[in-house]
Amino acid sequence: MTNTNVNIVRAGFYKRRIRYIAVTVVLTVFTAILCSAMLYLGNTRYSPEVILRVLLGEQVKGAAFAIGTIRLPRMLAGLLAGMAFGMAGNTFQTMLRNPLASPDIIGVSSGSGVAAVFCILVLKVSGNIVSISAVIAGLSVAFLIYALSRGGSFSGGRLILIGIGMQAMLNAVISFLLLRANQYDVPAALRWLSGSLNGMKMEDIPALFIVVLLFGCLLVFFGRQLKILELGEQSAVTLGLRTDRTRLLLVLCAVFLIAYATAVTGPIAFVAFLAGPIAGRMAGAGNSNTIPAGLTGAVLVLLADIIGQYAFDIRFPVGIITGILGAPYLIYLLIRMNRTGGAA
Amino acid sequence: MKVKKLIILISASVTLLVLSAFASLAFGSRNVGLKEVIGTLFHLSSTSFESLVVRERIPRTVFSIIAGASLGVSGALMQAITRNPIADPSILGVNTGASLFVVSGIAFFHVNSASQYIWFALAGAAVTAVFVYRIGSMGYGGATPIKLALAGAATSAALSSLVSAVILPRTEVMNAFRFWQVGSVSGATWEGILSVSPFLVAGLIIGILSASALNALALGDDVATGLGVNTGLVRIAGALAGVLLCGATTALAGPIGFVGLMIPHTMRLICGPNMRYIVPMSAVGGAILLTVSDIIGRFIGYPGELEAGIITAFFGAPILILIAMRVKVRSL
Numbered sequence: 001m002t003n004t005n006v007n008i009v010r011a012g013f014y015k016r017r018i019r020y021i022a023v024t025v026v027l028t029v030f031t032a033i034l035c036s037a038m039l040y041l042g043n044t045r046y047s048p049e050v051i052l053r054v055l056l057g058e059q060v061k062g063a064a065f066a067i068g069t070i071r072l073p074r075m076l077a078g079l080l081a082g083m084a085f086g087m088a089g090n091t092f093q094t095m096l097r098n099p100l101a102s103p104d105i106i107g108v109s110s111g112s113g114v115a116a117v118f119c120i121l122v123l124k125v126s127g128n129i130v131s132i133s134a135v136i137a138g139l140s141v142a143f144l145i146y147a148l149s150r151g152g153s154f155s156g157g158r159l160i161l162i163g164i165g166m167q168a169m170l171n172a173v174i175s176f177l178l179l180r181a182n183q184y185d186v187p188a189a190l191r192w193l194s195g196s197l198n199g200m201k202m203e204d205i206p207a208l209f210i211v212v213l214l215f216g217c218l219l220v221f222f223g224r225q226l227k228i229l230e231l232g233e234q235s236a237v238t239l240g241l242r243t244d245r246t247r248l249l250l251v252l253c254a255v256f257l258i259a260y261a262t263a264v265t266g267p268i269a270f271v272a273f274l275a276g277p278i279a280g281r282m283a284g285a286g287n288s289n290t291i292p293a294g295l296t297g298a299v300l301v302l303l304a305d306i307i308g309q310y311a312f313d314i315r316f317p318v319g320i321i322t323g324i325l326g327a328p329y330l331i332y333l334l335i336r337m338n339r340t341g342g343a344a
Numbered sequence: 345m346k347v348k349k350l351i352i353l354i355s356a357s358v359t360l361l362v363l364s365a366f367a368s369l370a371f372g373s374r375n376v377g378l379k380e381v382i383g384t385l386f387h388l389s390s391t392s393f394e395s396l397v398v399r400e401r402i403p404r405t406v407f408s409i410i411a412g413a414s415l416g417v418s419g420a421l422m423q424a425i426t427r428n429p430i431a432d433p434s435i436l437g438v439n440t441g442a443s444l445f446v447v448s449g450i451a452f453f454h455v456n457s458a459s460q461y462i463w464f465a466l467a468g469a470a471v472t473a474v475f476v477y478r479i480g481s482m483g484y485g486g487a488t489p490i491k492l493a494l495a496g497a498a499t500s501a502a503l504s505s506l507v508s509a510v511i512l513p514r515t516e517v518m519n520a521f522r523f524w525q526v527g528s529v530s531g532a533t534w535e536g537i538l539s540v541s542p543f544l545v546a547g548l549i550i551g552i553l554s555a556s557a558l559n560a561l562a563l564g565d566d567v568a569t570g571l572g573v574n575t576g577l578v579r580i581a582g583a584l585a586g587v588l589l590c591g592a593t594t595a596l597a598g599p600i601g602f603v604g605l606m607i608p609h610t611m612r613l614i615c616g617p618n619m620r621y622i623v624p625m626s627a628v629g630g631a632i633l634l635t636v637s638d639i640i641g642r643f644i645g646y647p648g649e650l651e652a653g654i655i656t657a658f659f660g661a662p663i664l665i666l667i668a669m670r671v672k673v674r675s676l
Contacts, residue, residue: 100494100498105497105501148665148669149668149669157490158490158668158669160490160493160494161430161489161490161493161664161668162664162665162668162669164435164493164494164497164664165661165662165663165664165665165668166661166665167497167661168601168602168657168660168661168664169657169658169661169662171657172654172655172657172658172661173658175526175651175654176644176650176654176658179645179648179650179651179654180645180650269501269505270501313513314512314513316509316512316513317512319505320505320508320509320512323501323502323504323505323506323508323509324502324505324506324509326502327498327499327501327502327503327505327506328502330498330501330502331479331495331498331499331502334479334491334494334495334498335479335482338479338480338482338491338495339482
């Protein structure tokens with residue numbers, strides 16, 4: 001390669017790098033703004049100074065309850081769950097090389113949902129047991145789908161189709177559990193149909209935070225391997241990647257994120273699905289987009305929650321807003337994919 | 345097919361249908377003996393407690409038979425005209441589309457009788473069917489199973505968020521309409537059945553009449569045209585019948601999934617690929633399936649009941665998985 005060519009390649013590399021960093025910074029700032037808005041907006045609005053004092057642990061009369069007990073857990077849950085959904089969705093989509101292969105379309109989220117609803121409504125337990133069983137169920141569903149789609153030759157399209165079937169079946173189980181439930185438990189469990197940030201408690205946050213931090217970092221760390229997997233099985237093997245081992249690790253991380261977040265907030269529709277492609281469009285190809293995808297997920301959840309709470313006369317749970325916002329994009333994506341012949 | 349096999353098949357399925365209808369009248373939160381059921385059917389004016397219970401169950405039994413038959417035929421027609429093994433009103437999102445239109449009609453246009461629901465349901469079904477098929481058939485390879493399924497799943501997910509958004513703020517009003525999210529036959533009344541049945545009958549007749557032309561269509565458009573079939577007309581007739589059937593059913597029952605997927609495939613296994621058998625047999629099979637699902641729902645949900653749509657989804661989804669496993673990768 002001549003020197004000019006090297007320069008062109010290098011210039012392109014730096015250009016992408018700068019774009020990636022710029023997008024990440026902008027998303028971070030935007031997330032921060034939304035987080036502050038979540039703390040600021042509400043029936044009573046407190047001045048930024050009061051909010052800051054509450055956050056620092058000071059007991060301000062009235063504000064300490066409104067912000068510390070209601071708005072802060074809500075904001076943190078939205079932020080963390082959004083990041084978890086975004087990163088996990090992006091990992092699945094990149095690994096299976098199809099934007100439609102997100103965990104909320106192929107049934108992994110529903111698997112976690114079934115386990116969580118079962119624990120809450122039937123076994124009457126809460127806390128970590130719910131999250132752990134959600135993780136186990138999510139993993140089992142992921143491996144079951146993978147095993148079922150292996151027969152003969154592996155195909156991404158078949159995996160998605162089987163996932164859609166699995167999703168329908170698991171949703172039937174969730175409806176069954178909800179309808180059989182005690183009348184008094186139903187409102188608590190109803191969020192499992194759409195996902196909601198209502199009634200978040202501070203106790204739920206630390207475990208979610210640790211999971212997002214740990215597995216999020218792992219996913220960021222393995223971003224390069226994920227990028228190589230996206231080239232396809234053969235190329236990845238040729239490039240010296242232990243594909244099976246890497247895939248297993250990535251799936252584990254992603255399912256942990258999805259399942260923990262689902263156990264806390266319920267399945268917030270389309271966030272896992274939307275975050276990856278949106279982040280990809282903004283940050284451009286050629287990077288591992290785990291961080292932008294996570295931030296995009298957080299932005300989506302927080303924004304949708306603000307819209308759901310304040311834009312209408314009635315308060316809608318966040319999942320319904322993301323569902324309505326996400327649907328047109330999903331259809332647009334389908335049209336574009338079909339045009340370019342990218343399916344399956 | 346041999347005449348003997350045909351006779352056995354027809355008599356077996358009709359017997360099953362009659363048995364399931366009897367079971368549907370007899371079982372529930374209060375079980376009634378077979379003797380009382382028959383007694384009630386012959387003396388409709390009887391006022392004993394048992395016969396009142398049975399009389400209450402007659403409309404829903406009749407409706408589950410009609411609705412199941414319509415969904416079965418609708419699925420068979422959709423699979424034939426799209427030449428796609430996974431075409432089904434629920435997978436294509438058509439049921440959810442019909443559901444959304446009806447719910448919007450109730451919420452925004454103050455529609456309140458089944459004879460008015462039906463127009464909304466039909467419009468919703470037609471718009472969604474065309475929309476999903478258009479998106480699914482874009483690009484290379486036409487409407488492959490995977491593209492159709494994804495377009496349908498996406499549209500369906502989107503529409504059901506909208507249904508929730510319409511229902512949610514109106515909890516009191518909509519409590520009775522919770523079945524718009526999961527289909528159920530329990531809300532059937534004679535008035536409702538009467539107002540949807542003209543559409544169902546029209547759909548069934550068109551479906552049965554177009555069966556032989558659909559046979560030709562299965563050979564491919566070129567061959568079918570060579571055989572003198574007007575492929576465009578057949579497609580339109582088949583699609584019209586399919587939409588009429590599933591739209592009208594949804595108007596009364598809400599979105600009931602997977603009946604239209606399971607039954608035609610089962611019938612194809614039993615009586616071969618001839619549409620002239622598949623269409624009527626799908627009607628009988630669908631009726632049996634939905635009636636039995638409704639009964640199972642009453643047992644599992646005892647002392648209340650579980651919506652039939654949940655049962656059909658639970659048993660139908662594995663069939664989708666099986667089909668997905670069997671379809672060749674190329675045609676995905």
